[in-house]
Amino acid sequence: xxxxxxxxxxxxxxxxxxxxxxxxxxxxxxxxxxxxxxxxxxxxxxxxxxxxxxxxxxxxxxxxxxxxxxxxxxxxxxxxxxxxxxxxxxxxxxxxxxxxxxxxxxxxxxxxxxxxxxxxxxxxxxxxxxxxxxxxxxxxxxxxxxxxxxxxxxxxxxxxxxx
Amino acid sequence: xxxxxxxxxxxxxxxxxxxxxxxxxxxxxxxxxxxxxxxxxxxxxxxxxxxxxxxxxxxxxxxxxxxxxxxxxxxxxxxxxxxxxxxxxxxxxxxxxxxxxxxxxxxxxxxxxxxxxxxxxxxxxxxxxxxxxxxxxxxxxxxxxxxxxxxxxxxxxxxxxxx
Numbered sequence: 001x002x003x004x005x006x007x008x009x010x011x012x013x014x015x016x017x018x019x020x021x022x023x024x025x026x027x028x029x030x031x032x033x034x035x036x037x038x039x040x041x042x043x044x045x046x047x048x049x050x051x052x053x054x055x056x057x058x059x060x061x062x063x064x065x066x067x068x069x070x071x072x073x074x075x076x077x078x079x080x081x082x083x084x085x086x087x088x089x090x091x092x093x094x095x096x097x098x099x100x101x102x103x104x105x106x107x108x109x110x111x112x113x114x115x116x117x118x119x120x121x122x123x124x125x126x127x128x129x130x131x132x133x134x135x136x137x138x139x140x141x142x143x144x145x146x147x148x149x150x151x152x153x154x155x156x157x158x159x160x161x162x163x
Numbered sequence: 164x165x166x167x168x169x170x171x172x173x174x175x176x177x178x179x180x181x182x183x184x185x186x187x188x189x190x191x192x193x194x195x196x197x198x199x200x201x202x203x204x205x206x207x208x209x210x211x212x213x214x215x216x217x218x219x220x221x222x223x224x225x226x227x228x229x230x231x232x233x234x235x236x237x238x239x240x241x242x243x244x245x246x247x248x249x250x251x252x253x254x255x256x257x258x259x260x261x262x263x264x265x266x267x268x269x270x271x272x273x274x275x276x277x278x279x280x281x282x283x284x285x286x287x288x289x290x291x292x293x294x295x296x297x298x299x300x301x302x303x304x305x306x307x308x309x310x311x312x313x314x315x316x317x318x319x320x321x322x323x324x325x326x
Contacts, residue, residue, distance in 0.1 A: 160271060
């Protein structure tokens with residue numbers, strides 16, 4: 001999904017070039033004035049991917065970073081996140097489903113759940129929230145993207161019928 | 164997530180009542196003129212939930228339906244989908260991870276994958292796409308919702324710190 005997100009940003013940069021506007025305008029675009037802009041959506045998607053894996057494998061979550069200001073910076077953050085994820089050996093997840101996960105929340109609250117619930121009920125819905133909202137911001141701003149871009153990871157499973 | 168979606172629609176109906184507009188305007192709202200409107204986003208989220216379970220348990224997927232025209236109709240579709248999902252016994256999923264899944268696509272194409280890949284790479288990204296886009300349409304139209312509404316299913320795991 002992070003790879004697809006990088007491809008969506010490319011399509012945004014393409015539109016900016018065709019229409020002759022600064023692609024950083026897209027990075028600062030919102031669907032509502034009190035929602036995160038595209039740049040922060042991408043940044044948080046990357047943080048969630050990284051932190052979910054950290055928590056499930058018993059490491060401390062990484063500190064939050066300021067989001068990139070340009071499409072290139074955002075793509076760099078995505079690439080670094082994918083590299084980090086590829087570096088985690090599958091065996092590191094052993095026992096993750098029963099691990100106790102604790103998430104510090106604002107207003108002196110804490111969320112506690114098992115690793116299995118954390119993956120299904122916290123990490124995935126949050127991660128997809130930011131990936132899809134990034135898509136929606138781009139789409140709302142006229143970037144020519146569709147489900148094949150959002151679902152680029154599935155291309156190898158699609159064939160002509162009868163084969 | 165479908166329960167949360169129903170709650171998001173309630174918040175939309177609430178805004179319509181406060182501001183004195185027809186809630187069906189929200190049902191027909193788009194983020195882009197060639198994207199599905201809210202009603203279709205909700206309908207497709209329900210179809211995906213139902214059909215993913217059908218495919219993973221070896222049943223024929225249900226035929227597509229016309230989306231509801233009102234918030235009440237959409238909430239009815241969500242409630243019926245949740246009922247359907249609750250009616251599927253866990254044991255029905257036995258062997259689903261290695262089941263061969265085939266999805267007919269437009270332009271004489273077909274996608275083929277195992278059940279495990281289908282769940283992770285097809286069902287979940289598609290399902291979340293439509294749930295989050297429904298959220299984004301409502302949010303873009305000024306409905307007062309936030310992450311606690313989108314993540315309502317996690318409320319029972321949140322406590323004051325120190326308990």
